Amino acid sequence: MPAVGGSIESISIDGRTFSVAADAETQRALGGFQNEVLANGDGSARIQKTRTPWSWEGLTLTIDDDRGDHEFLQGVADGNAFVPIACSLASGEVYQGEGIIAGGEAIQMNTQNATAEVSLSGPRKLTKQ
Numbered sequence: 518m519p520a521v522g523g524s525i526e527s528i529s530i531d532g533r534t535f536s537v538a539a540d541a542e543t544q545r546a547l548g549g550f551q552n553e554v555l556a557n558g559d560g561s562a563r564i565q566k567t568r569t570p571w572s573w574e575g576l577t578l579t580i581d582d583d584r585g586d587h588e589f590l591q592g593v594a595d596g597n598a599f600v601p602i603a604c605s606l607a608s609g610e611v612y613q614g615e616g617i618i619a620g621g622e623a624i625q626m627n628t629q630n631a632t633a634e635v636s637l638s639g640p641r642k643l644t645k646q
Contacts (some may be wrong), residue, residue, distance in 0.1 A: 617637070
């Protein structure tokens with residue numbers, strides 16, 4: 518079976534489903550460990566493992582003002598808990614985990630396109646359903 522790329526079909530954040538712009542290029546990191554090899558004085562080496570969270574960046578979500586989507590997303594970002602997240606891909610695969618809206622800026626809605634770009638991150642790993 519060939520590799521299948523393409524548009525993300527939808528994403529569910531704390532039980533609310535959002536459409537994702539078809540042309541959004543996103544980056545997914547499953548989470549796990551980042552390894553660094555450190556030299557020892559005798560020429561041998563050791564491995565330093567640093568645990569990293571999962572992340573999904575560049576998600577361009579459709580925002581419906583009638584549903585209060587912008588306020589909902591800001592509420593998730595303002596919260597103090599990880600929420601259930603699931604992302605459906607064009608391949609039919611679904612990745613899930615617990616996470617929160619992450620990033621350094623407030624969630625901004627593009628009123629012309631009715632979209633908002635968000636990044637998500639969470640503990641442990643994203644897993645296939």
